[in-house]
Each structure stands twice: as C-alpha cells, then as structure tokens.
Amino acid sequence: MIKKILIVDDSPISIKIIKSCIPKDQNYELFDAADGQIGVEKYKEVKPDLTFMDLTMPVMNGFQALEEIIKFDHKAMVIILTADVQIKAVAKAHELGAFSVLKKPPAKESIAAAIKEADVALSERG
C-alpha cells in the first residue's frame, strides 16, 4: 500500500501543483527534491512507495535519475510526469523502467488514477 510519495521536480511551483493534485484523504507522507541528483539521494533515504519524476531538470535529468533509482531498487515505482511527451521520450522512460508516463500539466483525476493503479500493482506484487 502506498504511504510515502516522493516528487522530483526542479520547479517549486510544479511541486506545489502536483501536491495539490494528490488526494488528501489517504494522508500520504509527501517528500520532494529539486533535481534528479537530490531525487536519487532522497529516494535512498526515504524509500518511497511511489515517485513522481520530471524529465527536464538541471544537474541530473529525469532519465538519469530514473536509471539510478532502478539500479538501486529494481522494484521502484516511478511515474514520469513531464512536459516532454515526444514518442521517443516516452519509450525511453518505459525502457528505463518507469511504471507509467503522465503529461504536464497534471490533472487531479489523472494523478489520483495513477496512484490507484500503482497501488494495485504494488499489492499484486505482494
């Protein structure tokens, strides 16, 4: 069951928007990181059940961060939330092990549905 959610995005306003889209009724514990490198460190520290990851970020981009996280935890549940919706970018994210890809700007419904989907997948894994 999802309890801890990590949001990795270089835009503070984007983090705020994503947090506002996450349903409040489940009292998820929310964490955030301002670029891919901090995101990887934060992931290792808090071991979130679910991560929302941007792609276009300074220092370390989302592809690299996703790769590092999957290397550390091959069962990591990472949802890419990005403005870069090119077919090749989406395919690369899936290849690297992303659970799913959502496009920005996020909608409350799509975030809620993605969390639910991730929750189901997690409980099926046992």
Add this chain to the structure above:
Amino acid sequence: MLKNDTSREMITVAETDLLQEIMNIAFGRAASDLAEFIDIFVILSVPQIRLLQAIDLPKYINMELKDYNTVSVVEQNFWGKFKGSAYLVFPAGSGRRMISLFDGGARFFDSEPTHEMEKETFLEVGNILIGACIGKIAELLGDVSTYSPPRVVVEKSNRGLVADNLFDPDSLAIVLKTVFEFNEKNVSGYLFIVTKQESFGWLKNALYKYLEQFE
C-alpha cells in the same frame, strides 16, 4: 551591464517560476508536434525567464549568441492578450544538416539551390515550434494568438538580430529562452520569446487564474 535589477519587482519569483513551468510545458508540446511531423528526437533543457529593459534586449541576445558569427533566424510576431515576437535561432551550418529531415536523407532536390532549401527547412521547423509553443502558452493562460507570417533570414550576422527600435526603450520585456538539440542531426538552437510590457498586467492575472484551478 544589463539594467534588469530596476524592474525586478514587476514580476515576482513565484510568477517567474510559473512562467518557466508554462514555457517548459509549451516547448515540450511543440517538440512533440515536431517529432510527429518529422522523425526526430528533440533534447530539451530547462527554460529561462529574464525581465529586461527593452533597451537592453539587443545586447542580451547578442551576448547569448556570442559564440556564433552568423546565425539563421525565423522571426514571427504574435498577437493576443499575450503579444510579442518569437525568434528561433540556429547557428550557421545547421540548415544543411537539417535539410535531410525533410527529404529522408535522399537528395531529391539536387537541382534547387541549397539556400532556398535551407530557407524552406527553417520555415517549416519554425512554423511548428513557434506556433505550437506560443499556441500552448496562450491556451494554458486562456488566450488565443494570431501570427504574422514567419520571416526567415539564413546565415546573417548575429549582431542586430533584434532591432533596437522593436520596443519603446523605456519599456520592459520578458524574455523566455529555451535551448534545444536535435539529437540525430547534431543541431542545437535557441528560442527567444519576447513579450511587451503592455502584456504584463494580463500575464500576471492569467498566471494567478492558472494556479486557481489547482487550489
């Protein structure tokens, strides 16, 4: 030395951050549109927002492009509540590498002068990237844009890219800049979107309205 410090209070850090995020979404969508039209992967970077006095704008653009003696430019004006000019800039030599995007690598157009082919290529790429990017910014902020026909200049000096008299020198301009690369073609480019001070009031309101939907 640029004089933008005097005008910092015109746009707050939070507004700049939101505008940067909107530019990120808009250019991401534009890249996706281009990638659907031609088989290419566009590597995106984090957009940057600068508030400048209009008089400093030519100096700023010259500084940004100082590594290139000559550039090719697609320039397009846009109107709506969000109004201004967009400049898509490619370093010299990019056109020849980009032509193959449209002819699939085959030399179908050997009889045409290269200069014309480069112009056509820039026009197509510019039309898609500028139109989709401005269109998405306008859509996200509840506006609709109309455009002038694009103007293409191939291989000109980077000096004087933006006319000194584009804006009233005492007015302010917001510059949205993004740098991108066409992975397979080893081509990089810049998109500058310059909006006039008269759009500021509307822009601030539109940014707050945009945020309201997430409250």
